[in-house]
Amino acid sequence: MRLDIFGSRLRSARMIAGLSLRELSEKIDNEVTKQALSKYEKGLMQPSSSVLNALSDALNLKVDFFLKDNFVEFKTIDFRKKKSMTKRDEDIILERSRLYYENYSEIENILGIGNSFLNPIENLIINSLEDVERAADVLRDTWGLGTQPISNLIEMLESVGIKVFTIEHSDEIDGVAIDIEGGSPLVIINIDNKPLERIRFTIIHELAHSILKFTKRILEDERLLEKMCHYFASCFLIPKSKLIEMIGGNKRNYIRINELIAIKEYFGISIRALVYRLQQIGIITTNYHKRWSIWLNKEYGSKNEPGNYVGVEKSHRFMQLIDRALSEELISISKAASLSNLSVSDIKKMKPIG
Amino acid sequence: MANVKNILVKDACIIIDLMELDLLDVFLSLDYIVITSQSVVKEITDETQAELLANQIRANNMQKENDGELSDILNLMGKYTGISYADATVLELSLRINATLLSADKLLRKAGENEGATICGTLWVIRELYMSEMISSAIAITKINELIKINTRIPINLCKKLIKEIEKHQATYYINK
Numbered sequence: 001m002r003l004d005i006f007g008s009r010l011r012s013a014r015m016i017a018g019l020s021l022r023e024l025s026e027k028i029d030n031e032v033t034k035q036a037l038s039k040y041e042k043g044l045m046q047p048s049s050s051v052l053n054a055l056s057d058a059l060n061l062k063v064d065f066f067l068k069d070n071f072v073e074f075k076t077i078d079f080r081k082k083k084s085m086t087k088r089d090e091d092i093i094l095e096r097s098r099l100y101y102e103n104y105s106e107i108e109n110i111l112g113i114g115n116s117f118l119n120p121i122e123n124l125i126i127n128s129l130e131d132v133e134r135a136a137d138v139l140r141d142t143w144g145l146g147t148q149p150i151s152n153l154i155e156m157l158e159s160v161g162i163k164v165f166t167i168e169h170s171d172e173i174d175g176v177a178i179d180i181e182g183g184s185p186l187v188i189i190n191i192d193n194k195p196l197e198r199i200r201f202t203i204i205h206e207l208a209h210s211i212l213k214f215t216k217r218i219l220e221d222e223r224l225l226e227k228m229c230h231y232f233a234s235c236f237l238i239p240k241s242k243l244i245e246m247i248g249g250n251k252r253n254y255i256r257i258n259e260l261i262a263i264k265e266y267f268g269i270s271i272r273a274l275v276y277r278l279q280q281i282g283i284i285t286t287n288y289h290k291r292w293s294i295w296l297n298k299e300y301g302s303k304n305e306p307g308n309y310v311g312v313e314k315s316h317r318f319m320q321l322i323d324r325a326l327s328e329e330l331i332s333i334s335k336a337a338s339l340s341n342l343s344v345s346d347i348k349k350m351k352p353i354g
Numbered sequence: 355m356a357n358v359k360n361i362l363v364k365d366a367c368i369i370i371d372l373m374e375l376d377l378l379d380v381f382l383s384l385d386y387i388v389i390t391s392q393s394v395v396k397e398i399t400d401e402t403q404a405e406l407l408a409n410q411i412r413a414n415n416m417q418k419e420n421d422g423e424l425s426d427i428l429n430l431m432g433k434y435t436g437i438s439y440a441d442a443t444v445l446e447l448s449l450r451i452n453a454t455l456l457s458a459d460k461l462l463r464k465a466g467e468n469e470g471a472t473i474c475g476t477l478w479v480i481r482e483l484y485m486s487e488m489i490s491s492a493i494a495i496t497k498i499n500e501l502i503k504i505n506t507r508i509p510i511n512l513c514k515k516l517i518k519e520i521e522k523h524q525a526t527y528y529i530n531k
Contacts (some may be wrong), residue, residue, distance in 0.1 A: 049443070054422065
C-alpha cells in the first residue's frame, strides 16, 4: 500500500465531502482522532481495515478507492466555468473525473490495452482560422471519418483513445480539457439540461484546447483562443466541402431557415455555428451574419433555436471492457462493480458477451 | 464432497443468488456455521436484500466478521489483481479460520483454489439442500433452472449435470422404496 497515495486519496475524498479533519473524526464517532487523520493524509501512518471501513462509510466511497495505486496526475486543466462556481464544486468534478480515468486505465491495463494517445496534428502549428480548418480536415482524414456526420462523438473519440467523462452539473460549467501525464487526454462535459448539438460542440471545443498546438500569439489572447476552438468544433462537425455541397459554393444574399435546420438535424451542429461558419468561408457577408444573429435571438432567445437534432452521445466502451474482463475471467464481479461504480447486483444482471 | 465445517458466504454474488432463489432462509437452517465479512455485507445494496441479510445476522443465523488484518488482505489483492477488497476479505477469512469458501464468482474461486481453500458454489448449496431433504427434487430442479436465468455466468453444463444427478437419485430412491 502506497501510504502517500492513500493520504492523497483520503484528503481528496474529505475535500469532496466538504469535511474538516475534526468533522470527519466526529463522523466516524471519534474512532480516529483528528491528529491521526492528519497523519494518514500526510502518508505517515497505515490505517487498519476497520478504520478503512469507517472512512469508506463516512465518505461514501468504496474501500477499493483508498487502496488504488494508480494515482493519475493532471498535467494541465483548462476549466471553462462561470465565476460563481465554487472551488469545492471544481474539486468534486476533478476528483470524480480522476477516479473515472483511473478506473478506465485500470481496466485497460488488466486487458493489456495501451492507454496512449497519438495526436495526429501534433506538428501542425495553428496561427489562423485556415490552419484550424486544415487541422480539422487532417484529423477527420487520419481517423477515417470522411465527410459524413459523426453520429456518436463520444464513442468515436473513445475509439481513438480520448476519454470523455460526462457530468451533470449546474449551468456554471460547460466542459474541461485535461492533459494527463503519460496518458490520453480527458474531456469532461456537462450534459445537464443541454441540447445535444451544444454538447457535441462543447466536446470538440474542449478537444481543441487539448490537441491543437497554437502559436504564442493565440495562447496569450484568451478571446482569440476561444474563437479558434469554437471554429475547430464547427469545422470538425461539418467539413467545409460538405457544407459547400449542401449550401452551394456561391455567395448567398439570402438563406432560408429550413436549409440550415436540415443541415443541423443531419450533422448535429447548431444553426448559430453554421451561420458563423458561412460568414467565415465567405458564403454570406458579415452584415448578413449579424442580421441572422439578431433575428435568431429575437425569435428564439439567446439559448434556443429551431430544429431538433436527434442522436445519442454516450460511450459504451468502458462497460464493454468491464464485460470483456469479466468474460475472460480477469476480474471478479465485485471488482467489476467497484471499477464501474455499480452494485454487485447490477453487474450480475449484465449478460455476458456472446 | 468437501468436508465442510464452516462456510463463508463470500460474495455478495452467492448471497444474492440465494436470496433471489428464495433459498437463503432454508440454507441457513442447515447445520453449518455461516460467516461473511463486514465488507461483503456492505456490497448488498438493494434495500430489501440488505434488510433480509441484516435480519439473518441479528437472528444469529449468519455471522458478520470484521475484516482481517489489512496487510493480509492487501497481500491477497496484490497476488490476485482481478479481485476486489471485499473479495480479498472473505478469502483472507476463509484461509485464516480454515473454512470452506462459498463463492459464486469464478475468479475468486480460482484464487481460493490457488491458495488451497475448499471452494463451493450455488449449485453445491442446492445439492446440499436436496440431499438433506430440505427441498424436493422438483424444487431443486426448478431452482437450478431459475439459477440459469438469474446468474448468466453460471456454467450450464454443471447445471445440467446436477439436474441429471438429482433425477437419477430420485429414480433410485423410488426403486429402493
